[in-house]
Amino acid sequence: MAQPTKKTPGSNGGETHQTVDGRASAEMLTTNQGIAVSDNQNSLRSGARGPTLLEDFVLREKIFHFDHERIPERIVHARGSGAHGYFEATADISDLTKAALFRKGERTETFVRFSTVAGGAGSVDTPRDVRGFAVKFYTTEGNWDLVGNNIPVFFIQDAIKFPDLVHAVKMEADRGYPQAGSAHDTFWDWASLMPETTHMLMWAMSDRTLPRSLRTMEGFGIHTFVLVNEAGESHFVKFHWKPKLGLQSTIWDEALKLQAADNDYHRRDLFEAIDSGNFPEWELGIQVFDKAFAEAQPYDVLDPTKLIPEDDVPVRIIGRLVLDRNVDNFFAETEQVAFCPANIVPGIDFSNDPLLQGRLFSYLDTQKSRLGTANFHQIPVNAPRCPFQNFQRDGQMQMMVPKGRGNYEPNSLTDHGEEGGPRETPAKGFATTTEPTGESEEGDKLRVRSETFADHYSQARLFFISQTESEQAHIASSFVFELSKVGLLDQVPGRMVANLRNVDEDLAKRVAEGLGIPLPKKAPAARAPVDMPQSDALSIHKNMHDTLEGRAVGILIADGTDATELDAVVAAVKKAKGKPVIVAPKVGGAKLSDGRVCKADGQLAGSPSQIFDAVALVLSEAGTAALLKEGAAVQFVMDAFGHLKAIGASSAARPLLDKAGVEPDDGVTGLDAKFLKAASRRFYAREPKLRTLA
Incomplete structure (x- = not known):
């Protein structure tokens, strides 16, 4: 006879169900068959130091499931x-x-x-x-x-x-x-x-x-x-x-x-x-x-x-x-x-x-x-939220329990008072349509490709000419880097550059020079490319939003940081819908000028500037002096500048900027409204001063 149950408070603040005699509880550890486990720390052995026994069904089930809890990963898109x-x-x-x-x-x-x-x-x-x-x-x-x-x-x-x-x-x-x-x-x-x-x-x-x-x-x-x-x-x-x-x-x-x-x-x-x-x-x-x-x-x-x-x-x-x-x-x-x-x-x-x-x-x-x-x-994440039913039955891991004899169609079982199952619905069901061409594309069955697919370069050219100067430099440099990793197949870089000549002559020359190879003869094109007007929609830089919304600002502080200045920066970032993240040399944070301790969201060594969209250096003279000896602090500023991000700095932080090699430009500001405006974008004009691009 089933035991009556009563509700008892669970350890997580919710409720669990427990029988009157305490034999069944939602907090009890059980096997997959619902059998309560008395000891989940020790295998069943023959003596304290003897062999493990095969009859230990708790061990067998636990190890069996563990051995099979990984499924084959996707061939592509695995992560x-x-x-x-x-x-x-x-x-x-x-x-x-x-x-x-x-x-x-x-x-x-x-x-x-x-x-x-x-x-x-x-x-x-x-x-x-x-x-x-x-x-x-x-x-x-x-x-x-x-x-x-x-x-x-x-x-x-x-x-x-x-x-x-x-x-x-x-x-x-x-x-x-x-x-x-x-x-x-x-x-x-x-x-x-x-x-x-x-x-x-x-x-x-x-x-x-x-x-x-x-x-x-x-x-x-x-x-x-x-x-x-x-x-x-x-x-x-x-x-x-x-x-x-x-x-x-x-x-x-x-x-x-x-x-x-x-x-x-x-x-x-x-x-x-x-x-x-x-x-x-x-x-x-x-x-x-x-x-x-x-x-x-x-x-x-x-x-x-x-x-x-x-x-x-x-x-x-x-x-x-x-x-x-x-x-x-x-x-x-x-x-x-x-x-x-x-x-x-x-x-x-x-x-x-x-x-x-x-x-x-x-x-x-x-x-x-x-x-x-x-x-x-x-599987729940794959299951439709609307009703679904058909005659596809059985198979591994069948979780549904269809009833009746109707597992085929058409059938006449409903005429005899039995469950006949679902029926096709011509009026509402999915029906394949003809393409918008309004005509059939059927013809002889051939292993061929339409001549209309033969132009491989026109849109590649369109993409390249639609980019900003910085983006074009990034594309050329990416080709140089990738093709420089080609090892034993010497002919491959030249062959790729020969293809690129059909896209843009300047691009091909930049890639060839970056690789240190002669400019090869242009590869023959299956169909001559045509010029198309450039499209701004293809550029990232032309479509960036100048906003702080959804972006993170790393705010570097140290002991002695001016409390009023810090509060103002944090409040301004929040008002602009950005996310202020306090970074300090120590996990516990830093002691501010008013005596209070400001807890850090991240420790300097584990919070490099590349995880932020802009950085602010809210430092005192003493804090700056201490950070000048801290390699992670110098790298924090150096990378922010090198990655073309805005840097806002208190006047006392100037020595740290100097040591990191930061040169004045529109993206290097004080801790004022100008910084907030700068923090909403990147400064690509800075890049040629920092690195050689193809």
Whole structure:
């Protein structure tokens, strides 16, 4: 007979349930079968020093589960960070799509996973790499997965080349390194032989692959999709995510030092922003166009190595994404979430993009290998929030318990009073539409690529000429660094530079000079590139927001710091919606001029300036004198200046600026309103004085 229960206060302040005789409690440690464990510290042995006994089922279950608690990591996008949130439709686009999530005012639960691409799960957050930007929408009509990157184009045009891309960029097969980086022989050997990669390489060598934060990067659906309205009319569409905080990036030296300072920098930044209520936000925009526009372009809109310039088709904002809840368990959610581009809802459809078509199979197939079962959709983070039912039964880890004989359709069981199960719904169900071309693309089955995919350089040239002078220098320097890491394959750097001559002659010359090689003959182009007008939307620097919102200011103090001056700086940063972070030589903080002790948020040796967006030196003469002997303090200031950040300093801190080699410019100010204005941006004009760029 079941025992009556009573509620007792739990150790965590909540309530637990305990039987009257105390035999069952929610606080009791049990096996997976619910058997209470009396001793979780010692194995069952034959005597105090004898062998462990096989009958110890507690030990066996615990070790068995531990041995199998890791699942195969993703082949790409292995290192990721996830969060829950919602999407809110802010515009009426019923003329374009019947998808319920786009009804104005509709709010849809989401889960978002950001990731690096090349590195393993144990690699770092801040290498030069593409970032994944995958969004799962739990709509009322089923799950829609918009699986993209922070770059709007891709390396290849056809999915059949995807294994080659991944094999080339991953660790070299014979030696198992380098990890999470493309600066090695096999990647550049492959890329230099594949001219279609050129446009993506321009983005990859730009600051787009060095984001300052996951919260300050764009996201793109990459592929051309199709929107379908209630009347069955269709239009091509490209999806864009625009960060509320604007675009921000680091520079190469800063990214390298961030890896040393904090391997988890992006993951920590995202978690702490949400935890503190500073919810990351993006606007969802669309580029919509028709057959006439598509046919008028000098490129094929179905080619995933091409973008639609925003100057030609402006991005229309239709909604916003807000991330407002961190995961409860990293493994259960961030690791087990399974995205698939094939997950779409009525009102959204696929185009004939050949890379997209291949991904529709690849992602689904991968989940079975990684999660071990075809029933991965039943894992809570993957399960639709709307009802779902079909006749797909059994399989490993089947958690549902279907009833009745109806496991096939059509059936007539309902005619006999039995449960017949679900039925197809032609009126409301998903129906594949024709592309906006309005005509069939069917023809002879051929292993060919359309001639409209043959121009590999025009948009790469467009990207380069749209950058600022500083950004162009960064791109050239990135090519020099990456190609300098090519070892035994001597012909590869020259081959890559020969391709770059089709993009920009000055770029090719700068890279050749940086590598110390003769300028090679221009590589023949499958189709001659055409000049396109530059687009400011392609530049990070032209799209940065001059704001302190969401940015951190490192405030260095020491014993004797003027209390009034410090309070004023902290208050001003907060008023500007920035995050003041107090840094001191000691963990306990520093004693201020008014006698009170100011607790530090970070200790100097473990809080280098690269983790901040600007720094303030609020120091007394005595504090400055002490820090002049502190190598970490000198490096703190030197790196802030070298990474082109604003530095605000009290007059007493001048000797520390001098020792760090800080020269006067617009970004070096006193602790006044001028500093707050400077702290909202970077000073790229400073860079040529500090380092040699290609």
